[in-house]
Amino acid sequence: xxxxxSPLAGKILEINVTVGQTVNEDDEIIILEAxxxxxxxxxxxxxxVKEIKVKAGDRVNEGDVLVIIx
Amino acid sequence: MGEYGFSLHPYFKEMPGIGKDLxxxxxxxxxxxxxxxxxxxxAVKKVTDAGKAAQDINSKGEMTAWQRIEYLVDSGxxxxxxxxxxxxxxxxxxxxxxxxxxxxAGKWAVxxxxxNQIMAGAxxxxxxxxxxxxxxxxxxLHIPLVWLLNCSGVxxxxxxxxxxxxxxxxxPFYRHAELEKLGIxxxxxxxxxxxxxxxxxxxxxxxxIAHKDANIAVGGGxxxxxxxxxxxxxxxxxxxxxxxxxxxxxAPPGRAEIHxxxxxxxxxxxxxxxxxxxxxxxxxxxxxxYHPDFFRVAEPAEPKYPASDLYSLVPFNxxxxxxxxxxxxxxxxxxxxxxxxxxxxxxxxxGLAKIDGYLCGIIGNNQGVLGSNYPEYTDQYQGxxxxxxxQGLIKMSEFVTFxxxxxxxxxxxxxxxxxxxxxxAEKAELLGLGMSLIYSIEQxxxxxxxIVLRKGTAAAHYLLGGPNGNNNNVFTLGTPTTEIYVxxxxxxxxxxxxxxxxxxxxxxxSLEPVIEKMNEMVKDYYDxxxxxxxxxxxxxxxxxxxxxLRNYCxxxxxxxxxxxxxICAFHHMITPRTIKx
Numbered sequence: 001x002x003x004x005x006s007p008l009a010g011k012i013l014e015i016n017v018t019v020g021q022t023v024n025e026d027d028e029i030i031i032l033e034a035x036x037x038x039x040x041x042x043x044x045x046x047x048x049v050k051e052i053k054v055k056a057g058d059r060v061n062e063g064d065v066l067v068i069i070x
Numbered sequence: 071m072g073e074y075g076f077s078l079h080p081y082f083k084e085m086p087g088i089g090k091d092l093x094x095x096x097x098x099x100x101x102x103x104x105x106x107x108x109x110x111x112x113a114v115k116k117v118t119d120a121g122k123a124a125q126d127i128n129s130k131g132e133m134t135a136w137q138r139i140e141y142l143v144d145s146g147x148x149x150x151x152x153x154x155x156x157x158x159x160x161x162x163x164x165x166x167x168x169x170x171x172x173x174x175a176g177k178w179a180v181x182x183x184x185x186n187q188i189m190a191g192a193x194x195x196x197x198x199x200x201x202x203x204x205x206x207x208x209x210x211l212h213i214p215l216v217w218l219l220n221c222s223g224v225x226x227x228x229x230x231x232x233x234x235x236x237x238x239x240x241x242p243f244y245r246h247a248e249l250e251k252l253g254i255x256x257x258x259x260x261x262x263x264x265x266x267x268x269x270x271x272x273x274x275x276x277x278x279i280a281h282k283d284a285n286i287a288v289g290g291g292x293x294x295x296x297x298x299x300x301x302x303x304x305x306x307x308x309x310x311x312x313x314x315x316x317x318x319x320x321a322p323p324g325r326a327e328i329h330x331x332x333x334x335x336x337x338x339x340x341x342x343x344x345x346x347x348x349x350x351x352x353x354x355x356x357x358x359x360y361h362p363d364f365f366r367v368a369e370p371a372e373p374k375y376p377a378s379d380l381y382s383l384v385p386f387n388x389x390x391x392x393x394x395x396x397x398x399x400x401x402x403x404x405x406x407x408x409x410x411x412x413x414x415x416x417x418x419x420x421g422l423a424k425i426d427g428y429l430c431g432i433i434g435n436n437q438g439v440l441g442s443n444y445p446e447y448t449d450q451y452q453g454x455x456x457x458x459x460x461q462g463l464i465k466m467s468e469f470v471t472f473x474x475x476x477x478x479x480x481x482x483x484x485x486x487x488x489x490x491x492x493x494x495a496e497k498a499e500l501l502g503l504g505m506s507l508i509y510s511i512e513q514x515x516x517x518x519x520x521i522v523l524r525k526g527t528a529a530a531h532y533l534l535g536g537p538n539g540n541n542n543n544v545f546t547l548g549t550p551t552t553e554i555y556v557x558x559x560x561x562x563x564x565x566x567x568x569x570x571x572x573x574x575x576x577x578x579x580s581l582e583p584v585i586e587k588m589n590e591m592v593k594d595y596y597d598x599x600x601x602x603x604x605x606x607x608x609x610x611x612x613x614x615x616x617x618x619l620r621n622y623c624x625x626x627x628x629x630x631x632x633x634x635x636x637i638c639a640f641h642h643m644i645t646p647r648t649i650k651x
Contacts (some may be wrong), residue, residue: 007439008452026093031390035454036487038389039438062442062452 002044004067006060010034014057021049021068030054030066043069072427077640081650082367083391085406085422089399091378100358101207102386102395103616106550106601110194110613112155113154113602117164121187125576131187131342132261135168135183135191138218143172143181143348149293149618149625151545151611152203154602158195162188165196169204171625174216178629180208182273183218186262189224193267195231196237203545203611205245208254210517210544211629213250214357216350217258217275221268223290239267246274257353259346260336263322264288279338279349280326286335287324287420298453339395339559358633365631366427367640373620380616384551389439391455394419397483397523398432401425401620407432408649410469416440417453419471422645425620431645433466433535434483434523445490449499458489458530463503466534467510474514475636479630480625482520482535488528488557507533511542515636519626520546520611521619537609544629548610552601559595563588 014031017023022045030041047069054066079152124134136196139148157161168184181182182204184191208215224233232239246256256275264286270280272286275327301306330336330521340346353593377400385392388391400406403424410420419434434450437455444452445459473480489500511518511533520535520543531554532538548554556562567588574581597603601613614622 008442023415024093033389034439035452035457036389037391037438037454037456039391 001050002047002069003065004029004041005040005043006062006064006066007039008032008033008034008060008067009061010039012054012056012058012060012066013038017049017052017054017067019052021029023047023049031035032060041066045069072366072369073361074363075385076367077644078367078646081408081646082476082640083410084423085424087374087405088402088407089373089375089396091375092382095384096382096385099384099386099510100381103115103381103384103550107615109602110605113605117154120163121185121189123623124187127187128209132186133188133218135185135218138169138259138261138343138347139168139172139181139183141344142216142218142350144172144174144176147178148626149174149612149622151207152200152608153612154195155200155608155611156606157199157608159606160194160196164188165200166192166194167197167200167204169200169628171207171622173441173628175351177214177354177357177359178211178625178632179214179354180211181216181218184220184268186220189225190262191220191227192222193232193269194225194237194389195228198235198237198241198351199608201239202237202245205242205249205609206540207544208249208256208543209245209252212252212254212633212635213628213629214254214354215246215256215275216354217271218261219268219271220261221264221271222262223266223268230233233267240270243270243274246276250276255357257350257486259350260284260286261346263290263321263398265324267322273335277353278336278355279340279346279353280330280336280342281340281343281346282326284326285322285324286329287322290322290425305308325412345404356546360632362427362628365634365637367429367583368403368424368427370427371404371424373400373402375400377401377617377620380619382522382538384549384616386551388551388553393438394434394436394483394485397435398423401623402432403427403482408646410472410645410649411465414464415459415463415465416444417455417457417459418462418533420465422649425481425627426624429478429640430623430627431469431478431480432481433469435485435534436552437485444499450494453490456485456487456525458486458500458504459495460498460500460503460534463489463500463507463533464585467503467507469645470507470514470516472508472648474510474516475638476643476645477516477634477636478643478645479516479627480514480518480535481626482518484520484522484526484531484534484536485524486527486530486534487525489533504529506532508539511539513537514542516542517544517626517630518542519544519622522546522548522552522554522604524549524553526552526609528557544626545611546609547619548601548604548613549616549619550601550613552600552610552613554604554609555595555599559592562595563591566591
């Protein structure tokens with residue numbers, strides 16, 4: 001199981017996956033807006049999206065869990 | 071195998087790899103970039119189609135400047151520069167010269183041609199600056215300057231724009247003399263009628279090779295017939311002019327027979343246009359140049375990953391973060407490199423790589439998240455790539471200083487939003503460290519080029535190998551994703567109008583008129599930072615497709631190592647040893 005955490009504080013701009021979806025390593029799963037930049041968050045490994053903890057527009061802090069991939 | 075063995079091969083023969091395969095094509099991104107490329111292609115076509123039609127020139131038995139360049143330059147080596155440069159927005163849409171880097175008879179040269187389709191190659195506004203950019207390149211690269219001259223002199227209806235001034239059209243003659251002082255030859259092939267300014271363009275180079283119908287003269291037919299002005303034109307003057315012009319058209323001053331047989335200024339006289347170019351090739355063959363393998367550190371190799379990946383890797387959306395190392399992997403020989411201090415100043419990449427087998431220093435702005443403990447001088451905010459902080463500025467100063475010592479040319483890849491601001495940043499000495507980097511660059515006396523991959527913003531645009539470093543920057547390239555401005559339009563609008571907004575609010579007035587003005591400013595900033603605008607104004611020397619970037623890098627390093635003014639033995643170098651530790 002891979003837990004995808006937010007690398008920095010910011011706002012969730014886009015969520016590109018849905019629960020149950022298969023993702024490949026390095027797929028862009030979330031776009032996080034921080035420091036006026038849009039930072040893609042990549043899937044750390046290939047697997048299935050088990051849980052999405054955030055929705056577009058949410059503010060997150062560094063270390064917050066965003067997605068769980070199984 | 072090359073002609074020679076390779077020095078310090080344990081360092082350079084096989085370096086650590088960089089990059090990985092592109093996961094997937096980003097279709098929308100590719101389309102956006104291709105759309106800008108089309109805009110650029112249209113702007114270039116407007117210039118290449120400008121003036122007299124090629125067939126009209128050809129029907130007189132002459133070649134166009136473009137045709138002369140094509141005949142002269144070794145196939146596949148031409149790297150055009152300043153194609154749409156037109157800083158004064160001339161009605162001709164060009165400065166009337168065509169230039170670039172190319173190989174002639176196997177040797178690199180800076181090449182410039184009068185565009186004989188535009189007013190017979192006249193001096194028009196912006197041309198002096200274009201020529202000075204070109205003479206600066208020959209000076210910095212220490213390679214021959216080759217002119218294909220066909221210049222009718224001042225465009226008389228705009229003489230006040232071109233004739234006088236410190237950087238006017240007389241300045242190149244001094245620059246030619248300066249190049250000779252530095253041991254750099256200027257070779258000119260002379261075509262057509264070159265009176266006055268054209269005459270000095272003809273006489274100022276080192277070696278003059280003329281076509282049989284060419285002439286160079288202190289003054290042309292028009293001037294000779296009108297040297298005693300009465301203060302007005304009357305019938306008698308007009309009749310005299312007609313007679314003098316008819317006579318001089320038949321035999322203009324300074325013909326080949328005068329300057330070949332009489333003065334001996336012309337070293338060669340050629341029956342055909344092509345033979346002039348053949349003669350230039352012959353002279354270029356004998357120009358001083360090291361064998362390419364003398365300075366190579368390994369066999370040349372193409373990158374492992376195709377440059378076409380860059381259309382997916384570099385986001386068109388300027389706010390979108392990407393991995394600069396994946397860009398570098400598509401420029402470096404065999405996608406190999408040696409990174410300098412990767413754990414220090416993470417917002418900046420510094421490293422050594424091979425381009426066409428030659429050693430080269432590379433500096434680029436890393437993008438994206440830098441880790442929660444960076445910059446180390448504050449816990450109030452996190453750093454992000456594209457911005458510059460204390461460690462990154464120190465690292466770049468160290469790296470350019472090492473490269474200067476080791477005589478390694480530098481390629482900069484710029485995508486910057488500026489230097490960190492605020493009192494915390496001031497206490498961290500960023501203002502001083504920025505200037506320290508400029509000082510370090512200037513002290514290296516190294517040739518460098520800059521690729522503005524995306525944003526060139528604020529003073530960081532100057533520091534990161536900017537074109538403003540006239541003694542180091544040979545040329546600056548833009549790409550379809552380039553944008554250059556002092557700050558983003560919205561930031562500028564906020565800076566310019568925030569007080570006005572407060573005032574209007576306090577007075578109970580509508581904010582709409584101010585907001586409208588602010589949005590006009592945002593649009594103006596956008597329009598005046600686009601790639602075509604940047605190239606027309608000279609912020610960059612050419613906008614280049616991603617797939618052509620490496621060719622320009624190869625032309626640059628090949629030129630640098632052709633006949634350098636100073637060298638460092640590979641086994642005396644410190645940079646690779648510092649990286650190895």
